[in-house]
Amino acid sequence: MAIRKLLLLLKPIDPYPFLQTEGASLIKNPQVLQYLESRCKVHKNAIKFCQEILSKKPVEWKPISRNDLSHPIRDVDMVITVGGDGTLLHASHFIDDSVPVLGVNSDPTQAHEVEELSDQFDASRSTGHLCAATVENFEQVLDDILFGRVVPAKVSRISLKLNSETLLSHALNDILIAQPCPAAVSRFSFKIKNKDGASSPKTVNCRSSGLRICTAAGSTAAMQSAGGFVMPMLSRDLQFMVREPISPGSTASLMHSTFKPDQFMDVNWYSDHGTIYIDGCQVQHSVQLGDTIEISSDAPVLNVFLSHGISQIRSRSESSSSTRNHTWIHIIFIMKDFSENA
Template sequence: MIHKQSGISEMRATGHAAATRAQQACDDPVFAPIVAPLLAAHDAHTEAMAHVRKVLKSHRHLRVVWRHNLSGIIPDSFDLVITIGGDGTILHASHAIGRTPILGINSSPATSVGYFTAGDAQQISALLTAFLDGGARTRNCYRMEVRVNGEVVNSRVLNDVLFCHECPASTTRYKLIHDDYQEMQISSGMWIATASGSTAAIHAAGGTVMPHAAKELQYLVREPAISASDKGFLPAQRVRGMVGCDDTFAIQSTIASARLYVDGPHVAIPIRFGDIVTFHGGAAPLTLLVGPAPATPR
């Protein structure tokens, strides 16, 4: 069982003054509209945690391990991983999960995105029973493998990777390599996404939503500026496209300090001048529970 902390709880845990300010600002007409959703999400998450804990305790034969600060790899010997939070919690947990299926519970549907979740806390009993009875529906989400200079740095990317300057406000310079095509580009960076990630940031930036079972990758250059060649500076030619599982797709950094942001801001991999980053689709899938199997007609 992996759970997140609410925004208010995180601020309290770090001693952030904003937590106290949020509590005191409820009656302030300026701050109340932005504080109310935080407090509502905190209350909803707290109630969801209590309900899920109660349901799990009712299954006395189950051995449950609770974790908040997840680190390391979750052994495949576990039968199920349950997350309480939203998509961010699932993304965080997914990097530690190999073959074990995952059941996502959205603890605050009114304020939390739950594309990967199977339901809310009130549905945990039905979802868990379906899994224990062998009647749960699942979906395989193919992941991405990322290598730097030939060495695997992450083989469990569920959503996307952002390649950019270590300071995202700075210009990013690199060589794009797609099979036999090469182009020197200057832009704000590049999104590389799986099918699961195609509904997230890359879609907001203008990308295409892909079938959820697809193994291919998709890339999209952020704010392309120019392409540098022996003909001078021209508009970038390859700014978006699909990458097949057998394609060679890579980026070679031509700046001293770049970053790969993997599935959000928390996993940042430093990239140096000359490093070649390759991206491969169709990596070992994450198995998501999506709900009980539909009833069989009589």
Template sequence: MMAMRKLLLFLKPLDDYATSGSSTAAVHPQQVLKHLSSRRRAHSDAIRYCQDVLLRKAVEWEAVSRNDLSRPVRDVDMVLSIGGDGTLLRASHFVDDSVPILGVNSDPSVAEEIEQFTNEFDASRSTGFLCAASLDNFEQVIDGILEVSRFSLRVHRSSSSAQTNCRSSGLRVSTSAGSTAAMLSAGGHRMPILSRDLQYMVREPISPGKASSLMHGFVSPNESMEVGWSCDKGVIYVDGCHVRFPIKLGDRVQIASSSAPVLKVYLPSRLLSIGKSRY
């Protein structure tokens, strides 16, 4: 599970659900008041529900009203915007590309309600086009985010040994024989069949920033790669899902091709010796 330090809950204020300035309030005062009261209650319930879910999952959070934030957001793993598209866009002005935002539509429109009051007043609620979650799927979405892999990646070369820390859906490593399958379809390069190099690619990195150049590269036979695992648990898959090895927090994995056994494959008119990586 991803070790989140803190989330910032960026909240649409309850004061936004007021009748002042509403032209329909004077025409249908009781219906509008009831509608706004329902919207305010839905938003309040959504905030409380999201906070309860985060508490159960031992994720630390700090809440701030949309009207009270006036400084850049730093030192948080994610901003959780609870409201609608307007709240999410407001939050976007306080973060850079190192802080992701998850929008929760706290007050989605109800088709039956809009149809019922179509001739009386606008009964629409939040559109939430930019919001990936609502109360119906918030826990499922947050679980998916918490399961994002955290690991360090270091390639040991003769001239350097740079390390980068990653948050992503995992790391893909292939030999030349594997470079024409998943690696190629993910944007990698087709390698010569007799190459003894390894090709690696960080899968779906989250905010790689300046380390983006280290997300994809090659490891020659006289070099090696070291991966440090920073999540509670994970799995190493070899040749798809046929062979697997569990890993846990603190494990370090060495990947190299220098001592890998050779696989001899007969092809038409010739015999090829293809390297197999040793993990």
């Protein structure tokens, strides 16, 4: 399918408005202020650069603020996000499996900067694990897509049912089921079941800090930080881990594992209150005592242009020529909030 229409949310141009107020005086380290101002400048320059590239292409485009994105994205052929992984995560909650997405990392982490400032503060910027482009290669990646030299990867997402009702939000990275208060104990049980009706022989009863389930894409995020393992990006399996279990006993080995696409996890919640956190703080749903939660990989996949796929396909097609086709694109730059960890 030819790419003719595309959407984008530009991240707020001033992600740190307090820098323009008396709040900036509370920051005593001038290097921190310089760092924050640099992040703003780099992001603004990235937006300007992308717009300049687009103006040279036979396309039509229009920037829209992220705050204006409130409905499912329809009637477009592609979405471009400019920000980081958090920006792409935000966009994913408005996209089904019919619209591919390209992430542009507008402010990548600079290794030398992190090293130089390590004694002062954490100078990490955007990881961009899911972003296939930066300002360095945006034009080449865009051309590869427009002229059909690359195709998006089909990345799994998590489907959720709360008391048998399907939730509209699908997790691209992970979900966390826990008490609203992080210091409170979460009580729940779970069992892995096959979709044909069979189930695992043992119900796992838990008192812990909560339950995290991730996709392959999310296995490099919070799951890995908690001691989980990295999964192949295109795996359809889901990985789960009980957080900080209290006296797990004989069930300890059952509290961190995976389940297959033909299986689902059935969770019974036994605390008075709880929250399902979808992709960090992107989406939240409340749960209460007696609720049941069904977790599977039945959600529509997200079609994402990934950096390794683009580099592999480009290397195979460098010697081939492509016929240029004029295309029409309506673009929404997705602007990420710097308050995200992306």
